[in-house]
Amino acid sequence: MASISSLGIGSGLDLSGLLDDLESAEQEKLTPIVSQQQSYKTKLSAFGTLESSLTALRDAATKLSDPETFTAVTSSMTGDAVTASTTGDAVAGRYQVEVSQLAQAESMASKAFDSKSDDLGISGTLTLSVGDGASVDIDYAEGDSLEDIRDAINAADAGATAAIVNDGNGYRLTLTSDATGTDSTMSLSGDTAAFGDTATPGFSTTVDAQDAKLTVNGISITSQSNTVEEALQGVTFNLTSTTESAETLTVSKDTESMTEAVEAFVKAYNSFQSTADNLTSYDSESDTAGTLLGNSTMRSIESRLRSVLSYSDSEGAFSMLSDLGIERQLDGTLEIDDDKLSDAITNDSDAVSQFFSGADGESGLVASIDDTMGSILDDGGLLQTATDGIDTTLSSLDDRYTRMQESIDATVARYRTQFASLDSLVSQMNSTSDYLTQQFDALSA
Incomplete structure (x- = not known):
């Protein structure tokens, strides 16, 4: 018997539509897995947001331990x-x-030459030294131009720079010490006569070195x-x-920059607190909860930061944040008493610095914050442990999704085979029925 290429053609039944409905029903088995995946991905994103706010807080706190912050x-x-x-x-x-x-650098100049690029027709060696530097020999030969000699001096790296100046009467080769002051006076010897005239052979000093x-x-x-x-x-x-x-x-x-550093720390902490509030909020009217509401890692982080803000220095002039005018509010944020902070920074910035960074520059509130942040942010910390757990769960859910999809595909394939057999059987029965009807009609006739 010829095979049926499309479901329902042989039987006249809507087997294709029925198969689609069954497949859709099977696909619903994936919905709980997808929901779980989305939930864990949302948590992963929430921990990323939390990490950013904590890193900003850590950076702001570190600024307070910088020796230059309170000595600015x-x-x-x-x-x-x-x-x-x-x-x-x-x-x-x-x-x-x-x-x-x-202070000024010494300068020397040659006599004026008619051309800077033509052969000067002279040869010899210039010996140049600057200050206590070693003497450097610069050779020039017949065929060299003023430009060639300039380039040779500059290539010698003797501590002086050569240039060519047009004074209106011709081109003069100039030498200028690279450094100012009397310790950088130039000494020029050797075959220098050709660079001067009869009255003044050699180079003439045009600017004296001075301190x-x-x-x-x-x-x-x-x-x-x-x-x-x-x-x-x-x-x-x-x-x-x-x-x-x-x-x-x-x-x-610079009390302004000192105050700004403290304000930046408070702002960073309040930003973290705002982030934490959003992630752990609950709206009773809409019955919606923050992504990390009830999360043990989130609770631990909040508890550790509340604890570190209670740091006390028994040896310094300022023992607590409140002594600097920084008070914790009922909503968990910090608020600054501007007058109290200004008075502390203006009158005893060293003591303020000691509170934040310790007498040794390596302890104090900032060190306590950094230790706490390390237990949260560093490798093996609370956040990594939490996110690694989520990654493991997501990987497991991916495997479940793949296995369920394969099961659905196999089930739909089985339905398709069964429906194809049903379509063929009904088609065959319809053909037999039509044949018998024709025979009975023939007998009646």
Whole structure:
């Protein structure tokens, strides 16, 4: 008998539609697995959000243990002749600065030549040294131009730079020390005569090397450079011109940046608290719960952070966060008493620093927070344990899904085979019925 290529054609029954309905019913077996997968993926995402907020809190706390956070200073300078930059070592105060001379590099120049690129027709060796540096020989030969000699000097890396200047009468080869100050005076010897005229053979000095000279609160200071470091502890002066009158440098504690560091920590903690509240919330009206409501890992994290905020330093001037004006509120967030914090930072920033980082710079509240965060965020911590467990469960659910899908596919295939047999059988019976009907009709006729 010929096979039936489409269900229902032979029998006239809607076997294809019935098979689709049965397949849809079988697919419903996957729904609980998919729901579980989605639930665990949502938890995994929630732990990722939680990890981000905890990492931000850890970073903000670490900033409070930075030695420069509570030793930061700010500075201002009157006038335009001098600028100043400071480090945490700078001592607060007012300083009078006067500049009588800027440091400059020595320069030399040859006589004027008619061309910079034509053969000069001279040969010899120039011996150049700068300051206490070793002497360097620069050879030049007939056929070399002024440009060739310039390039040879620059390639020698002797501590001076050669250039060509057109003074209107011709091209002059110039040499300039790479560094300023009298310690970088140039010495040029050898076959130099050809670079001068009869009256003044060799190179002539066009700019004398000189040191910078300034006074700070009346104390004379000499510097090889216009960048003057450590003339004043923690201060670097950059000299741009001489002064007509004294300019004033004012150095003071940078209480603003100190306050901002504390505020950033409080903000980061409150952000974590907000994240935790959202993940563990419950809305009775809509009967919806946060993703991590009742989760043991979430409860443990919240408990550990509440505990670490109760840190107490019995040796310092400030023993608790509340002494700095940072109070825990009923909703779990932190709130700052601006006046109290400002008073603490302004009058005893060292003690504030000790509370956060300890007398040794490696203990204090920040160290306690870091230890707690390590138990949560580091390898083997609470979050990794929780997420590894979720990953294992998701892998198991994937296997279950695959096995169930294979079972459904096998069941639907069995139905299809059975329906095909049914379709053929009904088709055969219909053919037999039609044949018998025809025979009976023939007999009646």
